[in-house]
Amino acid sequence: MKLVYMDNNATTAVRSEVFSAMAPMLGEAYGNPSSVHWAGRRARAALDTARLHVAALLGAKDREIIFTAGGSEADNTAIKGAYWASKKKGRHIITTAVEHPAVLEACRDLEKNHGAEVTYLPVKPDGTLPVDYVEGALRDDTILVSVMYANNETGVIFPIKEIARVLRKRGILFHTDAVQVVGKLPVNVDDLGVDMLSLSGHKLYAPKGVGALYVRTGVKLERLLSGGHQERNRRAGTENMPGIVALGEAARLAAIEVAGEYEHSRALRDRLEKGLLTSVPHSRLNGNPATRLPNTSNISFEYIEGEGILLSLDMEGVAASSGSACTSGSLDPSHVLLAMGLSHEDAHGSVRFSLGRENTEEDVDIVLAVLPGIVERLRAMSPLYNRDPGERPAMKYEELACDLHGHGHDEN
Numbered sequence: 424m425k426l427v428y429m430d431n432n433a434t435t436a437v438r439s440e441v442f443s444a445m446a447p448m449l450g451e452a453y454g455n456p457s458s459v460h461w462a463g464r465r466a467r468a469a470l471d472t473a474r475l476h477v478a479a480l481l482g483a484k485d486r487e488i489i490f491t492a493g494g495s496e497a498d499n500t501a502i503k504g505a506y507w508a509s510k511k512k513g514r515h516i517i518t519t520a521v522e523h524p525a526v527l528e529a530c531r532d533l534e535k536n537h538g539a540e541v542t543y544l545p546v547k548p549d550g551t552l553p554v555d556y557v558e559g560a561l562r563d564d565t566i567l568v569s570v571m572y573a574n575n576e577t578g579v580i581f582p583i584k585e586i587a588r589v590l591r592k593r594g595i596l597f598h599t600d601a602v603q604v605v606g607k608l609p610v611n612v613d614d615l616g617v618d619m620l621s622l623s624g625h626k627l628y629a630p631k632g633v634g635a636l637y638v639r640t641g642v643k644l645e646r647l648l649s650g651g652h653q654e655r656n657r658r659a660g661t662e663n664m665p666g667i668v669a670l671g672e673a674a675r676l677a678a679i680e681v682a683g684e685y686e687h688s689r690a691l692r693d694r695l696e697k698g699l700l701t702s703v704p705h706s707r708l709n710g711n712p713a714t715r716l717p718n719t720s721n722i723s724f725e726y727i728e729g730e731g732i733l734l735s736l737d738m739e740g741v742a743a744s745s746g747s748a749c750t751s752g753s754l755d756p757s758h759v760l761l762a763m764g765l766s767h768e769d770a771h772g773s774v775r776f777s778l779g780r781e782n783t784e785e786d787v788d789i790v791l792a793v794l795p796g797i798v799e800r801l802r803a804m805s806p807l808y809n810r811d812p813g814e815r816p817a818m819k820y821e822e823l824a825c826d827l828h829g830h831g832h833d834e835n
Contacts (some may be wrong), residue, residue, distance in 0.1 A: 424740045427786045431626075431779035432719060433744055434577050437669070438628040440703030440722030442671035448665040457653065466664055473671025473679075475633050480674040482611035482622065489636045489654050493640050494602040495525035496647070497636035500567075500658070501598040501619040502529040505567050506539060506677060508824055509596065513564030518583075519544045520550060520762040527758075530569070533725040534572070542593055547710040547745065550579035558589050558649040566593050566744045572601040572620075573608075576759040576775055577710030578719025580604075584662070587616030597640065602626050602634075606677040607716050618642050624666060627781070629673040633666030663760055680780075688778045689717035692788050696720050698789055705796050709760060709773060718778040721760075723769045726808035732774050735797040743789055744775050 428436075448469065454462030456470045466814055471485070478485040491497045502734070506516065517807065518530055520543045533539035542560045546552050557568060568590055573580045583599050590597045598602035598619040604610060605622040624633040638644060638657070650659030677684075688810040700706055705725040724732060736743055745757070765773075802808040 424788050425785070425789060427741045427782075427789050429776045429778055429782065429786070429790070430742045431782075432775065432777035434625045434631065435628045437630050437778055437782065438673065438676065439675060441629050441669045443674045445665045445669035449458075452664075452694045456664065457651070468665065469668050470662055473667045473674075476671040476675040476678075479620075480605065480610070480635055480678045484640065484683060487612075487637055487640055489638060489657050490670075491634045491636055492663070493634040494523075494600070494621050494626070495634075497525070497621035497623070498525040498598075499529045500636050500644065500647050501621060502526065502569055503533060504534055505598065505619070505642070505646060506537070506598050507645035508709055509566040510538070510801040511777040513562075513566040514539050515562050516541045517544065517557060517560050517565060517568040517570075518542070519546060520771055521546055521550070521572055521574055521576075521759040522552065522569070522601070523575055525598055526571070539615065546572075546579075546762055550574060550577045550759075550763050551711050551714060552581045552708070554582050554585045554589060557586050561589075561593060561595070567596045567598065569598040569600070572599045572604040572610075572614055573711070574758055574759060575603045576719075577721045578603070578716035578777075579710045580608075580714045580716065583615050583617060586678075591616060603716060605720060606673075607682060607813070609681055609689070612637055612639070618775045620813050624670040624673060627670070627673045627677060629669040630666055633663055633670045635670065672776060673814075674813055685717045686779055688782075691778050691782055691784065692718060692720050692776075694784065694791060695778075695787045696722070697750050698787070699794060702791070702795045709763065709765065719730075719775055720776045722776070723760075723765065723773045724798050725769060725772055726805045727772050727798065729774050730771075731795070732797060733803050735801070736790075736794065739789075739793045739797075741793065744777070745773060746779075751753065757824050 452465050452469060454466040456463060456466040457666060467761050474485045478488050487709050490501060515529055516539055517524055527730045528564050530541045534541050544556050544560060560615055570581055570586060572583055596618045600623055601610060602620045602623045603626060606627045616640045622635050625631040646657050651805040653659055653662060699722060703724060707723050709721040709723055733745060756767050760770035
């Protein structure tokens with residue numbers, strides 16, 4: 424049985440080049456980069472090089488990069504650090520109802536324990552966020568807006584550049600969680616106009632446990648971790664040198680390969696969607712098909728549970744997911760899909776396929792060969808399906824849109 428992995432938005436496999444780059448940091452290059460002797464200087468040189476690679480991928484300055492333990496820490500540092508540094512100016516934060524839990528829970532913590540007032544913006548049924556939703560929520564005491572660059576469950580891309588223009592006129596800090604975007608689309612922080620941007624190594628073919636936060640020069644943050652002077656006194660703790668070097672190498676490779684990866688993923692995604700939406704009745708795509716990541720497809724299969732589909736796929740050697748890996752242990756339906764207006768039943772019957780650089784047409788064809796039969800078998804056992812008085816035709820692939828091709832890398 425060939426194993427097929429289509430859960431790359433949850434995590435990616437560490438690239439061989441990345442593993443090779445980090446390996447010396449676990450062996451002969453074991454020094455602490457804060458030490459002044461030869462071993463420390465070797466580590467410091469590797470740390471500086473990694474920072475340059477991450478900065479180059481984002482179009483940033485190296486001094487604007489803070490290494491963290493992952494995307495969640497980067498999000499928390501941006502949101503809590505900015506709030507604590509600016510709360511004398513105001514206590515109002517704006518975010519969206521479809522953010523990653525790292526953003527939502529950081530905001531809820533500030534609400535519950537630190538006096539913040541948070542507005543959670545809705546999205547449209549296709550998962551998009553109009554700029555005027557943000558503009559209409561602004562108040563005189565708004566100090567921070569945090570809007571993800573692209574949604575981790577649907578892949579829908581938000582208009583970050585346009586939002587940044589609105590906020591810049593008001594002098595309001597803007598953070599974007601770009602964990603799912605970096606490496607899939609070209610990213611330039613000056614072009615976007617954001618003040619802070621989060622990324623995570625393990626979504627970029629580096630290991631888990633390392634990430635980074637871009638902080639524009641001049642932005643004031645209170646640090647979350649107190650202690651030593653590391654990261655220009657912005658994040659205490661001896662640096663995770665194997666992870667940081669791995670992230671640097673992954674960033675270097677991504678800067679070279681992003682355009683090719685975009686086309687590769689999009690072609691496979693379109694092949695997968697066309698096959699599923701034309702062969703499986705009562706299936707539909709969740710999210711705007713025109714403004715989304717090239718690798719992500721979220722499809723609802725009516726009358727059955729997504730968990731049943733995933734377990735059956737797993738038995739066929741196919742790995743997919745029902746949404747964010749950070750919430751997949753919950754029995755609740757996806758908060759993202761509910762915010763888009765899906766019923767609890769349709770949200771429960773949704774599956775996310777997220778493709779990566781290792782996926783092939785053969786992988787897609789395996790899914791197309793096994794999934795229709797899985798859906799048919801599960802529906803045969805479903806009282807919801809058997810109680811339905813009539814049959815509706817499957818959604819035609821052509822009805823989706825909106826040419827899935829021809830859209831540039833930066834709709835924003």
